[in-house]
Amino acid sequence: MALPINITDLVNGQAIEWERLEFKKGWNPEEIVHTMCAFANDINNWGGGYIIVGIAENDGRPILPPAGLAPESLDRIQGAVLTLAYQLLPNYFPLLQPYVLQGQHILVLWCPAGDNRPYTAPITQGKGALRYPYIRYGSRSIVAKDDNLRRLQELTARIPFDDRINGKATIDDLDLGLIQAFLQEVKSDLYEESKQIRFSDLCLNMKIVNGPKEALRPLNVGLLFFSRNPEKFLDRSWIEVVIHKDKTGKNFSEKYFKGPLHHQLRAVLDYFKNNVIEEIVEKVAYKAEANRHFNFPYEAIEEALSNAVYHKSYEMDKPIEVQIWPDRIEILSFPGPVPPVDAQILKQNKRIVARDYRNRRIGDLLKELHLTEGRGTGFPTIRNAMKENNSPEPVFETDEQSTYFLSVLQAKEQIITAVEKVPFNNLEELSHFLNTLSDQVNDQDKTSDSKESEILKNALARLNDQASDQAVQIIESQLNDKLLAILNVLEEPKKRVEILEHIGLRNHSDNREKYLDPLVNLGWIEMTIPEKPTHKDQKYKRTIQGEILYNLIFGIK
Template identity: 55%
Template sequence: MALPINIHDLIHGQTVEWERLEFKHGWNPEDVIHSICAFANDIHNWGGGYIIVGVDEQNGQPVLPPHGLQANQLDAIQGKIIQLANQVQPAYYPIVQPYVIDDKHILVLWCPAGDNRPYSAPDSLGKSTSRNYYVRIGSRSLVAKGDYLRQLHELAARIPFDDRVNNQATVDDLDLGTIRSFLQEIKSDLFDESARMPFPDLCKTMHIVRGPVEDCRPVNVGLLFFSKQPDKFFSRCWIELVWHQDGSGRNFKEYYFKGPLHQQLRDTLSFLKTNIIGERVVKHPDRAEADRFVNFPFDAVEEALSNAVYHKSYELGSPIEVQVWPDKIEILSFPGPVPPVNAEILKTQRRIVAREYRNRRIGDFLKELKLTEGRGTGFPTIYNAMKKNGSPAPVFDTDEQSTHVLVTLPAHPLTELVAQSGNQVASQANMFSFKDIEDVMAYANGTTNGATNGATNGATNGATNGATNEVMAILNEQIHERVVEMLTLLINKMKRADLFARMNLTNQTYNREKYLDPLLEAGWVIKEFPEDRTNPNQRYQTTEAGMRLLNLLNQQ
């Protein structure tokens, strides 16, 4: 049975940190049992790890193409792994799956963090042997001694919240379509098998349920990612965004992003990318070259928000709060960092590698979806993105009790200057007049036509509420009433079935003709494979014209 990962990304360390990977040239049972024990103990709450047999290692990196195993070895080795698992105390069984990479057979042992820490293993497989506790230190499995041994005993029976069983939910609270979409997106071999597997077996394979057959229950991370409404089980489990139209604090709009964790993260980022983040241009009278920059670099915003989703506590009934001001974006999450990270470290260090992680499973799913970086790389990504854009450095803050983390991303220093000059242009917006769908299409395509009604081209960024209302009325009457929703969803490429599922529509010809085809004909949405209409991987995305229209419609 395939694992819920992309095997090629795994081997290349693209979704799992190198410390959680161990490569073996061949079958060495003594080394393997020590690593199984160490990953099961998961002293840092990283989520266990993977042992890959048949791939050489050099300086911690895989040597490819793999050395491989003989095909007739695979069954025998898998039988021996069961014997080794019985020698770990308490008994612990990794998930084993053979793969073929570059025409070579390899064996992957997935060793999730165990529920019954601490685990011990024999130091050798001979007759006279003693038992030891093993932990991962760097990329090696070593006997736990001193502080490591003390720390391991402190972790006994302490399971991170995201990996605990939720007795208030049942397997039926998990959504098969969401699970399969995830497997398809990460290109897991389990996607094809999932169409034929009993649903509880699929959930067990993904380690998102636990318990006996007669009372199988979801774990919290399964509900967070694969239930339609996680906030049914976790109080205020959503992202709240407040968009301040000016600096007064009184003129603002509120938005709530709900649903599976990765969906609400992506929807919030799409909203920010569409409505808030944009290129600015400053022209100079003494030279031809203009300064171009964005008010907030998207990479910094994406990483900061992803980190908030990754590291917040879902035991607390506190949403992630995003405050968008003209001169900054603030992202607030609860609680603060896990010790030993404190306020001083948070403010002064540009690279932070925590000793322990609050959510070992949430991080794995986000990394598989390419929504967050590997351990310790988030802070450098934010600092580098801000510096590259010419923006002030980000600010990370917490209090002495570590009750929260507040990330502040200042706007580029020239943003206010551009906004002031833009106000002069905005005064011309009254000259806009949209009479029919041709005017709307002309505006979206960047042509003049009757939509400008004599206004200068520079006025296109200053559309007023009146123009917006005119366009919305035309779209509702001549296209349909869900144009804004669809263009927003399709900022990220999406299959038609997924799009309609998000819109609570059935994936049938009638809905395609009514909702999707008009946007394709208008040029506001494009197919990823326009020449291959029946491509099974066909996805749709909002075009530049669609984005221009969406920006107009979001001006309130």
């Protein structure tokens, strides 16, 4: 029966870490039994691993195309694997599946983490051989000694929660449609077989049920991914999203994302794509091209949320909490990171590699779906995405007892001060800026009797021939006082009524057309919700060019 994994992704290390793969050019029972023992002991809670016979390796990487196995040897080797399984104590049986890859026959041994650690294997093939527990160290299998042996002994009877049987559910609570959709998405050969074999055999082969055949029960990981309502069996196993309308914390709405774990994750990410993430284009006066960025980079959100889904404890009845504020996103999960990662390590700006994983099976399925990598790349990915977007550094936080884990992604500032980003070092730069603004004025569809527009045109024409200090004086003397007052008051976005009241006018459409619209048309101020001009939360703010003009008038004295 085929394995629930795409063989091409497996061989190329795209779904499983290299440390969990071992390639053998030919059949070598002594080395293979040691690796079976190491994967069964699973000292890092990675979820075991895979032995691929028929592919040579170089420094732990496959040499392709495969060397291949003789077709007539496959039955003999599979029988030999059964013999090796009885050599392990306690006995341990991997799942076997022959494949044809690039025209060559290979054999894959799937060795999930065992339920009866520690396992031991004979050091050599032969009677009376000494027995030792083996573990994985990098891409090699070694004898567990000293601290590693103590760690392994401490793992006795410790099965990660996601790999435990759930006594509240029955095999009928698993959904065939969800299982087949998963197999089809990952392009597993098991998808076609799933249409013909018994449902219980399918679940056993996917390692999502356990127990005696007459009373199979789902594992927690099976319920989380392949039950329509996992929250029935695992309390509060959903994602809560709180959307704050402002910074006070009093005006907010809530959304609950339930269902299979990967469906939840994708639904929340889609919500971010469609409702939160915005591309912002900044037209800089002295540059031909515009600056483009996002308020929040999607890659950082995806990685932070996937990490929360991967690493939270589903044994605790606490959901993942996502708080969306106007200026930041907070993702909170419980408990905190697994040791040795602690509050101090999180503050260090470097790659963090955890020794243990809390949810080995959840991680495997997320990696199969390409929703996470699980290779210690999460923090660097988030930091790099924020850096490339010119966003503030992300914040990762826990307490001394590691009771929670918080990721904070700050929004990129949409208004950049002209003094910091667009300095005028000489008259030539100032002249170029003014020429750009002149072109914009000339492009406006203004009526000939627009007094404000004519004042601005005349001021700009005269500014091209003046030094910067003279330019300030001319703008102050020629520009309409009320337009200057509007530019001055927009230190932060404000509603129309606030702006007009500030300059002593009623909140009337005539005043908007006379004082606000000209500045919008000139590109010096803009609406915060331009696609809905009459929106109740509509505000006005200075554009980057408005910032430059403001600093030119009020900042250069």
